[in-house]
Structures are given as C-alpha cells and as structure tokens.
Amino acid sequence: MESSAQEINRLFELQKINQYEVANAPLKVRKAKLKALLKALTLTFRQALRDAMYADFKKPAADVDLSEIFPVTSEIKHTLSHINHWAARQPVNTPMAFLGSTSYIQYEPKGVCLIIAPWNFPVNLLLSPLVSAIAAGNTAILKPSEFTPHTSLVIEKIIKSIFEEKEVAVVQGAVETSQMLLQLPFNHIFFTGSPAVGKIVMAAAAKNLASVTLELGGKSPTIVDETASINSAAKRIVWGKFHNSGQICIAPDYVLVHESKKDELIAKMKVTLKNFYGEDPSKSDSYGHIVNQKHVDRVNGYIIDSVEKGAKIVHGGKSVVTGSFIEPTLVTDVPEDTPLMQNEIFGPVLPIITFKTLDEVVNRLSQDEKPLALYIYSNSDRNIEFLMKNTRAGNSCINQNDLHYYNADLPFGGSNNSGIGKAHGFFGFQEFSNARGVYRQHLPPALEMLMPPYNNLKNRLIEWVVKLF
Numbered sequence: 001m002e003s004s005a006q007e008i009n010r011l012f013e014l015q016k017i018n019q020y021e022v023a024n025a026p027l028k029v030r031k032a033k034l035k036a037l038l039k040a041l042t043l044t045f046r047q048a049l050r051d052a053m054y055a056d057f058k059k060p061a062a063d064v065d066l067s068e069i070f071p072v073t074s075e076i077k078h079t080l081s082h083i084n085h086w087a088a089r090q091p092v093n094t095p096m097a098f099l100g101s102t103s104y105i106q107y108e109p110k111g112v113c114l115i116i117a118p119w120n121f122p123v124n125l126l127l128s129p130l131v132s133a134i135a136a137g138n139t140a141i142l143k144p145s146e147f148t149p150h151t152s153l154v155i156e157k158i159i160k161s162i163f164e165e166k167e168v169a170v171v172q173g174a175v176e177t178s179q180m181l182l183q184l185p186f187n188h189i190f191f192t193g194s195p196a197v198g199k200i201v202m203a204a205a206a207k208n209l210a211s212v213t214l215e216l217g218g219k220s221p222t223i224v225d226e227t228a229s230i231n232s233a234a235k236r237i238v239w240g241k242f243h244n245s246g247q248i249c250i251a252p253d254y255v256l257v258h259e260s261k262k263d264e265l266i267a268k269m270k271v272t273l274k275n276f277y278g279e280d281p282s283k284s285d286s287y288g289h290i291v292n293q294k295h296v297d298r299v300n301g302y303i304i305d306s307v308e309k310g311a312k313i314v315h316g317g318k319s320v321v322t323g324s325f326i327e328p329t330l331v332t333d334v335p336e337d338t339p340l341m342q343n344e345i346f347g348p349v350l351p352i353i354t355f356k357t358l359d360e361v362v363n364r365l366s367q368d369e370k371p372l373a374l375y376i377y378s379n380s381d382r383n384i385e386f387l388m389k390n391t392r393a394g395n396s397c398i399n400q401n402d403l404h405y406y407n408a409d410l411p412f413g414g415s416n417n418s419g420i421g422k423a424h425g426f427f428g429f430q431e432f433s434n435a436r437g438v439y440r441q442h443l444p445p446a447l448e449m450l451m452p453p454y455n456n457l458k459n460r461l462i463e464w465v466v467k468l469f
C-alpha cells in the first residue's frame with residue numbers, strides 16, 4: 001500500500017523529534033537492535049524472504065541466502081565487532097604551537113536519514129545501509145522498490161517487529177512517493193539505483209544541502225589478457241554475470257578479451273553455462289528470472305537490435321515471450337553504436353569484444369564514464385599495474401569479479417557517474433556520521449601572547465611562529 005504525503009510528513013517529524021533520543025541511547029541499544037535484525041534475517045523471517053523473492057522474480061533460495069541475507073548478516077557481524085572502536089573518540093595530534101590543548105574526532109549521527117533502494121537485491125541494498133545508519137546512531141526512513149512488492153511487505157514486517165517508527169520506518173510506494181520523500185529536509189540520503197535517478201536525488205538533496213551517498217551503476221568492463229588462466233576466468237565471469245539473471249550493478253557488463261584467447265574463453269563459458277544451468281536454463285532451479293515484462297522487453301530489444309546491426313549470438317539468445325525468462329546469452333561482433341554497448345545491460349547478455357593491445361583497451365575505456373567496477377584477468381603483474389594505473393573505477397577485482405562487494409573492510413561504491421561516497425563497514429559508518437572535530441583547551445594557550453594589539457615584540461614572535469611551525 002502506498003504511503004500518503006500526510007503519513008510521510010508525520011513519520012519525518014516524529015523521527016526529527018526523536019533523533020537525539022536514538023543518538024544518545026547507549027551503544028548497547030544499537031547493538032541489541034542489530035542483533036535483533038540478525039535474528040530476524042537468519043531465523044524468524046528467512047523462509048518468508050525466500051518465498052517473497054521467489055514470488056517476485058523466481059530468485060532461487062540459495063541465491064537469497066548468499067546474495068541477500070549473507071551480505072547483511074556479515075555486515076551486522078562486522079559492525080558488532082568494530083562499533084565500540086568506531087564510535088569511540090579518535091584522538092588526533094595537535095600542533096606544537098597549540099601546546100596546552102588536545103584534539104579528537106567524535107563521529108556523531110547525521111540525524112534523520114532516507115534510504116532508497118532498487119529492486120535487484122531488494123533486501124541487501126535496503127538493509128545493509130540501514131546497518132550503517134543504526135550503527136552511527138541515526139533514525140531512518142526506508143523506501144523499498146515498488147518492483148518487488150512481496151519482498152517489500154516482508155521487509156516492512158521485519159522493521160516493525162524490531163523498531164518503533166520513531167526510530168526506523170518503511171514507506172511503500174513508487175516514483176511519486178520517492179519524490180515526496182525527496183522534498184523533505186533529511187540530513188542524509190543514501191540512494192542506490194541508476195545514474196539517471198541519482199542525478200534527480202542529488203538535485204533534490206541540494207535544495208536542503210543534505211549530504212548524499214549515491215550507489216549507482218554503469219557498464220563494468222572485464223578485461224581478459226593473453227596471460228590469463230582462461231578456465232578460472234570463464235567460470236568466475238559466468239557466475240558474476242549470470243546469477244540474478246545479470247541484474248547486478250557490479251556484474252561484468254562486457255568482456256574485452258585478447259584476440260588470441262577469444263575462442264577458448266567462449267568455449268569454456270559455454271561449458272560452464274551448461275554445468276551451472278543445464279541444457280535448458282528455463283527449467284533450472286538455479287537460474288533467476290527477470291523482474292518484470294518491461295525489463296524483459298528492454299533486454300530482448302538490446303539483443304534484437306544488435307543482431308540486426310551485425311552482432312552474432314554464440315550462445316543462448318532465446319526468451320519466453322510472455323514470461324520473465326531470458327536465456328544466458330553470449331554475443332560477439334557487437335557494433336559500438338547499439339543500445340547493448342551504449343547502456344548498462346542489467347540482464348543476462350554478455351558481449352565479448354576482442355583487443356590486440358592494452359593501449360587499445362585503455363584508450364577505449366578513457367572515453368567512457370568511470371564504471372562501478374573494473375575487472376582484470378591476468379597473470380602478468382606488469383599488465384595488471386598498467387591497467388590499474390591507466391584506468392579509473394569505483395572498485396576492482398583482479399582475477400575475480402563481484403567478490404569485493406563481500407569484504408566489509410573494503411570501501412564499496414562508484415566514482416562520479418557510478419556513484420558518490422562509499423558503503424560497507426567503517427566506510428558506511430562514516431557516511432552516516434559527521435566527523436565532528438573537537439579542540440579542547442586545557443592550559444592557557446601561548447597563542448594568547450600573540451593577540452592584538454600588535455607591537456614589535458609580537459610581530460617578531462609571529463615571525464618566529466610562522467618560520468618554526
């Protein structure tokens with residue numbers, strides 16, 4: 001059920017009034033809430049979440065456990081073991097010139113936060129940022145995606161079972177609801193979604209000078225050079241690209257493979273696809289479906305258009321027209337001026353493009369937006385270093401893809417068009433905190449000797465200070 005403007009305003013005002021109570025509760029209260037969320041995800045609501053995501057887009061239960069529940073529970077566990085340190089005062093040096101004082105950083109909550117999530121990982125991408133928001137002592141309003149309604153309802157039940165609405169509340173609805181929320185003067189907005197909507201969110205935040213974390217998307221290139229181990233590259237790329245039916249922000253969007261390795265890579269990808277999803281992936285319990293007809297039509301449109309312009313399907317290409325299934329598809333010879341190569345694919349289609357030299361690769365990538373992730377498959381340290389130095393990306397994996405997401409000690413996020421700000425672990429905690437710098441005077445400061453009125457002696461002392469410190 002869509003929340004009304006009146007209801008949204010009521011929740012916002014309630015949280016605004018309550019924010020200091022939430023912020024000033026002892027750390028053990030934040031920890032207790034996180035533990036309750038852990039229990040809800042691993043025990044009480046686990047099956048309900050699996051059922052809901054199967055109803056929404058036939059997500060296999062194992063995928064729900066691995067890519068929806070596990071990332072949130074591991075984020076909670078990581079946070080529980082570090083929160084004492086993160087929330088404690090962080091002493092910093094004070095320059096000698098200010099002898100008699102000490103300085104420290106106190107991370108304080110930003111206040112009332114808004115978290116807007118997309119549909120592709122509806123639990124993970126809504127609740128992982130919530131873990132950081134709670135750890136940092138904020139209140140939060142959550143807006144799940146309208147495209148996964150069964151899951152959004154279970155999320156609302158989970159939140160209501162743990163939090164009072166003055167602490168954390170769920171607002172249901174689509175674009176209009178999102179726009180109503182964006183008009184409110186939140187202290188921080190954490191948005192996960194497309195770059196196009198990210199720009200709308202940032203423009204709305206600017207009106208209130210709200211800080212933003214934008215977790216966006218884009219085309220993540222995957223480079224396979226002539227020294228790469230093709231067996232493992234094929235297996236890892238196929239997994240990273242085709243689980244969740246390619247609806248993953250960090251999925252390899254397309255592969256740039258050295259021309260000498262193209263045939264071997266394609267042959268091994270085909271074998272891996274059969275091993276993963278059988279002869280007929282539409283019957284596989286391990287292969288997810290596309291979220292709705294609009295996205296089926298969009299991805300199918302990309303395939304049809306590129307084939308019309310000369311691309312070759314070397315594996316897959318079929319879809320069930322009235323359903324929500326598209327076969328895992330490998331394409332070669334895709335012209336650059338096709339929607340497949342111009343847009344983020346966000347579906348189970350993998351273009352494979354050849355290159356001759358790494359210079360060619362970096363020239364090509366320098367003309368594109370900075371991707372959310374860039375993956376390098378290589379056994380040459382020289383090639384890896386060259387690519388790392390001459391490309392830009394939010395994150396990278398070397399001889400792997402996607403798995404950087406699961407390491408809470410790494411900052412997760414994009415750069416410019418693929419995002420602003422970082423999530424996970426301490427980086428997520430920081431994002432939801434103001435690093436309040438505190439300077440405390442203990443003894444009368446020497447600086448007082450330099451205060452007006454100025455005279456020759458003071459001018460000489462100032463000269464000395466400028467030279468010495």
Ligand code: NAD
Pocket residue numbers: 116117118119120121125143144145146173174175178179192193194195197198200214215216217218248249250344346372413414419
């Ligand atoms: P989307 O941007 O269309 O929608 C995301 C959220 O924004 C939804 O809750 C939606 O209701 C809301 N929204 C949509 N249009 C809006 C508007 N005009 N004004 C205000 N709010 C609006 O994204 P999506 O289709 O749900 O998800 C796919 C995109 O998300 C892809 O680009 C993908 O790469 C990106 N993504 C990024 C990450 C990440 O962590 N960086 C993770 C998952 C998905």
